[in-house]
Amino acid sequence: LANCFDFIAALPKSKAVLTIPGSLANESDEFVTLCGDKLFELASRFYCRAIKLSSSDLSLWYELSLNYYNRSLKYGTTETRKKYLELAAETSKHIIKEAPHKWKYWNLLGVICTTKDVQNLSLAQHCFIKALELDRKLAIVWTNLGVLYLSQGKIMLANTAFKQAQQSEPSFANAWTGQAQVAEILKPAETIDLLQHSITLSYNDESAIQYAYWVCMLLSDTKNQKRAQYYVEHLNAISSAIDSITWYCNANETNISSEALSFLGYLNYNQRNWCIATRTFQAASQQIEQSSNRDKMLCNLAYSLLKDNRPIEAVQAFENVTEATFRS
Structure with a gap:
């Protein structure tokens, strides 16, 4: 119960x-x-x-x-x-x-020790290593150890840990998400492929928002339109990204960041889903505190309102821009 x-x-x-x-x-x-x-x-x-x-x-x-x-x-x-x-x-x-031979118990204590309120990273590392001494083929523990190393800036150790996790359990999505985090630093061009693989395996918050970000970056990169076209036409990148970021927003309904909302709005705008894009840009503009970023979001909102055949509201959105630019 x-x-x-x-x-x-x-x-x-x-x-x-x-x-x-x-x-x-x-x-x-x-x-x-x-x-x-x-x-x-x-x-x-x-x-x-x-x-x-x-x-x-x-x-x-x-x-x-x-x-x-x-x-x-x-x-x-x-x-x-x-x-x-x-x-x-x-x-x-x-x-x-009572049972030092159970890896699950060591792993849980290690995860608890990595939280900001406890922040005992040396004990966390000890716990993860003890768990791996009991069983070397634990994808979840290798991934946790990789995240710990990544948070400390030990990129190569993190890379090794995530690779071990992938070898132990190729279908463990979090390991691929971790590898994508490493790729962002070492080989950015490979990041989107790793994230694409991760989201096809299962859902997790990190890969969902990361993948949406990279697809948005790809679509807005005017210099690499052929690459963007390949991902859109052959890998259904936009649809997959919309699914992922929608799941993310639903899972974090009361704590959605303005960045996540802007990704969702941009992707739906690209797909001509004007109503959803408008609603999302509206929510994002209300969350953003920095005036320059809010101005950009208000412009996005105004464009979306125009496409949605709501010109009077679009004018109001443009008039709410704090600092006028050529674009606004």
Whole structure:
């Protein structure tokens, strides 16, 4: 039952809603509707109850630690995030003491230690290496180690770790996304191909927004139109990028960056989806604080409004531009 609550709580916030019997939540009402963080909280209570019934079952402790970690990322405030992560770390350390031969426990503690609120990178590296000593063919651990090296600017070590992840499990999309991050620094021309492969394997936030960015860059590069044409005609780059960035915006519905919105708007504008482009540029222009960037977005909005046959609103958008340019 705790797993069910965890699963629902991890969905996008508008969908993280569940109606349950009130007795499960110690409420007097026959049924109650719980959202997001309340579901995480109830799940942790159920894990604790299960642990009381079977304290030697370390998989329950593992689930509880994972619950605290996911809760800190999704619903933790500045005050509570550190508390949840400390609970997650302590729980992970407990199960590692009891079963140091389980790689999953080492990996989870390593991931917890990489968060900004804990930031114990030396312990994180130790945990990932200990996990790999137990099993050298763990794509997820190699990828986590690669991300750790990448965050520290150790590009070649990151590159090696991602390659090991790909060899261990060629279908693991995160490894290809990590390799694309390395390619951005070492071989930018290969980045879009790596991301293309990653998004065909499965969805993740990083590859979705990165791929959309690179497709937008490709379309706006007037010097390499033949290359852009190849990706558009043979690899359906625009459609794939729209799918990816739409998924990203849906998954991060309450925390969408203006950059992600601008990518979505630009790609839909390119496909003549004027209505969607207009709505997206409007949302992006309201988020941007820097006046020069907001002016560019307002111009994009105005062009889109013109295409959507809304000239009066287009004029208003142009008039909202702070600093007039030849283009505006």
